[in-house]
Amino acid sequence: MLLEEDLCYRVQGCVYEVYRQLGCGFLEKVYERALARELELHQLKVACQVPFHVEYKGVAVGEYFADLVVENAVLIELKAQDTIPAKAWEAQLLNYLHASGIRLGLLVNFRYPKATVKRMVV
Numbered sequence: 001m002l003l004e005e006d007l008c009y010r011v012q013g014c015v016y017e018v019y020r021q022l023g024c025g026f027l028e029k030v031y032e033r034a035l036a037r038e039l040e041l042h043q044l045k046v047a048c049q050v051p052f053h054v055e056y057k058g059v060a061v062g063e064y065f066a067d068l069v070v071e072n073a074v075l076i077e078l079k080a081q082d083t084i085p086a087k088a089w090e091a092q093l094l095n096y097l098h099a100s101g102i103r104l105g106l107l108v109n110f111r112y113p114k115a116t117v118k119r120m121v122v
Contacts, residue, residue: 008104028110051063064095074105075100077108082112104119105120
């Protein structure tokens with residue numbers, strides 16, 4: 001877990017740097033690209049729009065795309081919303097974690113007056 005905690009700390013630093021540079025008001029896609037770039041600058045392996053299949057009793061019944069996956073260990077769901085239906089976003093992230101098999105997720109919202117990061121572990 002220590003590796004995940006260190007990785008989480010490094011990712012959060014990248015989130016805050018992106019927010020410091022861009023501020024609020026952009027679309028999620030802009031933040032996704034900027035955060036991917038910042039993570040790469042910190043020598044972290046990052047993949048964007050990673051597909052995961054949802055299975056039900058051995059049959060694929062759907063798929064979703066994780067915004068970012070860092071070092072195959074942290075799944076990041078990005079938002080850029082002023083209003084926060086936090087419970088719905090948290091449920092979305094938990095579902096993504098279960099479907100992907102990744103244990104650690106970060107729910108990131110680039111909003112005014114500051115970026116927020118919520119850490120979730122399954």
